[in-house]
Amino acid sequence: MEQFSCKTRIISGDGALRALGELNIRRLFFVADPYFVKNGVAQQIVAAAKAEKTEIFSKISPDPSVELAAEGTKAVQEFKPDTLVALGGGSAMDCAKAMVYFAGFPIRLIAIPTTSGSGSEVTDFSILTHNGVKHPLIDTILQPEVAILDNSLLWELPPSLIADTGFDILSHALEAYVAKNAGAVTDALAKDAFCCAFALLPASFSGNKAVRGKVHIAATMAGMAFNQAGLGLCHAMAHSLGGAFHLPHGRLNAILLPKVIQCNALIAGDKYARLARAADFGGAADAVAVRNLIAGLTRLRKQLQLPETLLQAGISPREVRAQSQQIVEATLADPCCKTNPLGVEGYMVHRILDGVTGRG
Ligand SMILES: NC(=O)c1ccc[n+]([C@@H]2O[C@H](COP(=O)([O-])OP(=O)(O)OC[C@H]3O[C@@H](n4cnc5c(N)ncnc54)[C@H](O)[C@@H]3O)[C@@H](O)[C@H]2O)c1
Ligand SMILES: [Fe+2]
8 A cells, every 4th residue: 555645835936935925924933044044035034924923043053953942942832923934954944843843832834945955844854963863853743834945045055055955855866766665656756856956966056046946846856755755774874974973964965875775776776777767877787777876976976076985074984983883873773774675784884884984
């Protein structure tokens, strides 16, 4: 049996932000990445929302902590909003989603993503960090009621953020495509998101703003896919390494993805091969198509100036070795392992970690 559902109403394209004014917001709690408070965009969006009363919370920092979510929850409980709008990347949206989860009363949740990557605007996930470990909180309450994808928020994206978040899209799509709960609907979403992001990321990275709206929707589609199909070992390791070393989430996925594909190809080679052919990598035999897929991702990673190893990302082999046991344990405990196509064992995590450490 297969099922698919997504309660989020998705409003996209130029001028999508105007829809906010038609949502009858009375008391608005506005969680904004500080970047958009500094450049004045948050204030413009608040004005467009036409709420009777607004409170802005902008203490967001990358990889939000449980403590930050608790501080925001307290402010939400005091303000008692009917609607919470989250403006920012995965960090702002995840922190805002946790506030809605812990508030203890119903609040309408609206997400406005400003990066094209996390897919958090349509998922049941919120990733919070506690004591150097990233914990996914998973509940349908966390899925926003409305997601507004407005192209104008993407004009100032710096190339390195496009590269990092772009590899988050690609890993969501690839992991969802081979995940244990994948089905016909998630396959279609994942395949299209992967092909679109893979084809357009180089142009977006080099400054072509016209393609960014398409990459933005691809990120949302990949989010819809993995929300139902699940993720896998790449994300489980990206979470444990992100908690330990605070590198951008998408950059860690970029480092890990080729090695995880190599490992999972033992059991999911035919599906990877199908995706490789859909993305025009060619390869009549499955093993050749998988090799082409890995080579294509490695090439793109280089083109987007992303590191190949943790060492190239600034983490020394000594630091990795010192925390390797903790990283392996956190990976095995991460719920993303449950939907990896191949059962995850400690030796596999050690081997991949060794493969991405780099030689000093
Ligand atoms: N909930 C989910 O389903 C899910 C899925 C994947 C990742 N995540 C989480 O999302 C987080 C990463 O999110 P992210 O990659 O979107 O980055 P982010 O939200 O951490 O933002 C990174 C940086 O980009 C800046 N920024 C954001 N939008 C910008 C814009 N339009 N122009 C210029 N600068 C901008 C921010 O100020 C910040 O400094 C991680 O914590 C990760 O674990 C969540
Ligand atoms: Fe991700």
